[in-house]
Amino acid sequence: MKHKLNFDEFLIFDGAMGTTLQSYGMKAGELAESYNLKRAEVIAGIHRAYIQAGAQILTTNTFSANRFKLAGTGLNQADVICTAVEIARWAAEDRLVALDIGPLGQLMEPYGTLSFNEAYEAFAEQVRLGAAAGADLILIETMSDLYEAKAAILAARENADLPIFCTMTFQEDGRTLTGADPLTVVNTLQSLGVTALGINCSLGPKEILPLVQEMLKYAQVPVIVQPNAGLPQLVEGETVFQITPAEFAAFGRKMAAAGVRILGGCCGTTPEHIKALNNILADVKPVAVKAPRLTAASSGTTTVILGGPVKIVGERLNPTGKRRLQKALRQGDLDYLLREAVDQQDHGAHILDLNVGLPEIDEKAVMVQAIKEIQGVVNLPLQIDSVNPEVIEAAVRIYNGRPIINSVNGEAQSLAAILPIVKKYGCLVVALTLDEQGIPKTAEERLAIAERIVKAAAEHGIPKEDIIVDCLVLTASAQQREVQETVKALRLVKEKLGVKTTLGVSNVSFGLPARNLLNRTFLAAALAAGLDAPIMNPLDAEMRGTVDAFNLLWNHDPDGKAFIGTYSALEDKTVAPPVPEQRDLTKIVIAGLKEEAASAVRALLQEEEGLAIVDRYLIPALDRVGEGYEKGELFLPQLIQAAETVKRAFAVIKEDLEKSKTAAVGKGKIVIATVKGDIHDIGKNIVKILLENYGFEVFDLGKDVPIATIVEKVQQEEAPLVGLSALMTTTVKNMEETIKALRHACPQTKIMVGGAVLNAEYAEMIGADFYGKDAREAVKIAERVFQPSHQ
């Protein structure tokens, strides 16, 4: 870099480019970047005006110069970016040039269809071009999705060697569009190694001030602010910004006094605003703010700080000793995992440990998929639990937020493999006090290992605040004497190292009766010794009760509000009279009573075979509901409710069949998917549940499914029937292409299609065999296809 950044003085950025270009006649919807090529002198003039106003950093006119925004404009990305950097360089002379990178304008998974890797690639192109053209630093700005910001930061770090500034934009509710609060933004961005972070655009300076103050409480790196010239106002159909340069500068001074070191302007600001800002800061120096280092994990929206009230790490996303979860993972059924995740969140977990390690599965692929799906459904930070460094790296890379890695230990090999990942992705890490010699017997030896790990981490540039020590719980049945060594070690580690701690509490009771009693007694002892984050089952009300009580007794629950709120209500509650058991399963299904269905089936299983129950009760009930729906006696929610009830009843029967080793006879395999480009999947899910209820084995590939994936699955399963769904006219063409590919690769396979824009003629036109107008129809089609005579 030609110029060293000096944060001992204020750094002043330029102001708006886009809104300024409008005054040169740029139309709404026109790409500002096209001016680099057709009106270079205008861009240069705007840059010069900002330099004369006192800006020390110029931002290149490349906000939208990404492959998505440039698509269809006829503009060449390399020309746009290189020219932009050249113009800015010419205007900047010896001042700095920041390569401007704005959002891609596409929503990322899980909200949209853009994958993390695609986003990364798009940003990487911009970074490589800008760096090669001679930019001095990279400004990633106006980000409203933390996940997208992470993709951009990694792309910047891995494709250039330049300082990275990253600013995000907030809404009036104090969060980004995708829901991140200022703490989560700071915790995530600074852990990814940016040089400076902050806020731009979004709001006016007045609205930004409290958000900036919140950021300054946590930021370990310089904070940057580039507000709009006030909130955009609509005046006679035109968007205008109404804050005068003097007002703007006054806010700038307030921000500087709060600790901001880098300032500039966004939409609506002009060289006059920057000049006023520069003048008002001329006689002041940046204020040093000392933010404490936190041990904090983040999801894409929320941050959990260890210390103070006890934080529960949910242990249930781990197949060890859980047959149902093992089976679900082997079958690629992530719904089960999601349900466990949601259950734990609902029961007060703060963080979820995630382990998908099973010998016979592709752990890396399943881990990545599981993270993507879980972070679309729950808002809790995850603790990535694996023994395989490759799995860990893949996981933390695509994770949204700041994860915890579980774990590193004192073995040289583990330190060498895990610590670089912790450093690169800015993770927290659980440090196990064991090494090549195993788990030491005494507390002192465990402390020694913890010390070694902390020291090794420091050598990698990882502060001790990023380490959570696990002194390891031994089972009382095998090593009764060592149980208290763990508690002692925990106390020592807290005292000597001042780090946060975690423990897998339930290990203590393996092989003993009344495990729960042992678990919660041990938990209480460990909490008193300074345990910050027990790894436990949040669904265990008594364990949770111990945590709640501890928080109250240790003054972590101000005025006992949380405790009283939870437990006074419980005390008042008299025992509800038992609900008379409804025995008529058919009626239960029609009424959509899920819990009752499960217990009715259990009762019936005492007297009848599982398969007989299916034939005698469930299928007739489904038929009746289906007919009622067709006749218009029932409407959609009632149909689905009944279908979900049957599904629940089936689950009980399946378990029973597995116990008795009877294999359920599937009626046949069906692959279903919402086609590429389409993201509507409720309709497809309704079809899936009905087909399953009627005994078909359904492989659901989800939504936005590439053609190749569908073809591959159909071939692999040799499925005689495929169901495709598309809701939009534009995605029907992808459906047609999928059908073509299937015809070519699997000529035997029949294809049924459905979706709002389709009808029978249209379905025939695109080459489908069947059109299913609704889920009932899909079942009838499937029954026909799988009739013995048909095959």
Next chain:
Amino acid sequence: MEIPQREVLRYLGYRNQKLDQATARLIEECRAEAKALLRTGVVYRVYPIAREGDQIRLPATTLRLASKDLSRHLRHADRCVLLAATLGLALDQRIAAYARLDLTRAVVLDACATAAIEAFCNQVQAQLGAQAAREGYRLTTRYSPGYGDLSIVYQKAILEALQAYTRIGLTVTEDHLLLPRKSVTAFIGLEKGEKNTPEEKAETGGAHDRCRRCPDQTCQFRKGGDGVETQA
């Protein structure tokens, strides 16, 4: 903003079936849940219209729309409001989660969201209408890409003209789907003076009229046909 129960029922295909207590309660819960998750955003601008044959051009933007139906819709207008509105991502995310965990709730919440975006647009339109009336103008109904022959390919250009991504977080996929899902873009004509013929009055009569002109005769949501009668 209240989410009208009647509209929720309509989107669920309700035709006066017996509404059992559990389903009724579920619908009420979902209406409340949807309301709590609304992060509404709207951005609009008023543009003069230029016409070239069946094309509508907004000279202040890069938009040039080839659509007979839009031309017809705006034939008495000399200006139009270009509008983009969204309910935000939070509701999308919740619906997606339920689609995996509780399908019935997903379907009902989705219907609530659809009713909500319509209600939100109606609310915005009412405000615009009042403003327009003060200036001696009246509004046509909303006309959106996907209606008649107005292609949804225009979504991208519309969002860019309104800077809808930076203002309200509204995006469009390569296949032209708006994201967040519960979002609308629309043209609203500004016409000088009072309504004239009864035919024209009927034409600004809202959803009823849109349905009447829509080619999809079998749509289950069609108003004024076999479907549920609703107030426009």
